Amino acid sequence: MTTTLVLNASYEPLGAVAERRAIVLVLTEKAVVLEEGQWVLHSERLTISVPSVVRLRYYVRVPHQAGSVPLNRKAVFERDGHVCVYCGSRPDTVDHVVPRSRGGLHVWTNVVAACRRCNHRKADRLLSELGWALATKPTMPSDRLLRLRGASAVHDSWARYLDPEGWAVGAAS
Template sequence: MTATTSQSPGGVSNSALVLNATYEPLCVVPVRRAAVLLLSDKAETVTPGDGFLRSARQMIPVPSVVRLNRYVKVARRRNVSLTRRAVFARDGWQCAYCGGPAETIDHVMPRSRGGGHKWENVVASCARCNHKKNDRTLAEMGWRLPTPPAAPKNPLWCVLGHRTPDPRWAMWLIAA
């Protein structure tokens, strides 16, 4: 199947929100995976996206939100995976020290001094501040963090992760 669009000049959105049969948000999948769910009658389109997916025999609207036809019991992860992109998203893509654009991540308590690689010890940083801080603690530098780093608490992080949600998903994400 190939994707074409008649409404969006930038192309087709590359992901779709999957809802459980009870309309509870489950996860975000690539549009191709959502199309497979639709074509195998495992899901139905709730909100169409821009454009169409075409094959030699069929044409379906690009799905933006799909709902599973059967309820799926999902064990919820309690922790959000710690990745560079997730740290940048949590910190708003800004350096925790100077507020400039973030380029790297920094361990507040350096790992060489016993600091762990965990949400409470990692912040987004610009290269200049990271290099300047080097292998020192905040106390040695005389620096303070405006807010202490912490793992994301919002339950939507388990569904969206670091992604910026499509505006068409808003109605389904508010309830989560």
């Protein structure tokens, strides 16, 4: 299934949708086509190229507040590259860097992917008590832009719209 990049009226990338949904947005005049894809759909009455990038005709307000990326095991593993942050092996658990029993919170900045073995060895101790260290400080993953950048590897036409410089150029024209 091909997907279409959807930009806000301000040219800010909003997300990717299935081509069918993108075509509906265009046909109902909610969005305009910025880049045409390689595919063409034929029906009895019309021929339409599947858009690769569309821009909404209206501005959608997008909340940017922290905490908008749901914290779950899958997301933590993805952020940490599917390796245990302590030993580099395959992770099985989410570890609280500052253990919950020591007042650590269940928040992005206090969770890491860990293998069962490291999690067990660490138990309810602090990294400083073990002489362990983290290579990078855990943060909340930057949400949809990061995912869209990943997807842009297979959609050349998206790249310039995912670059903040590109938004400025687009918005000015």
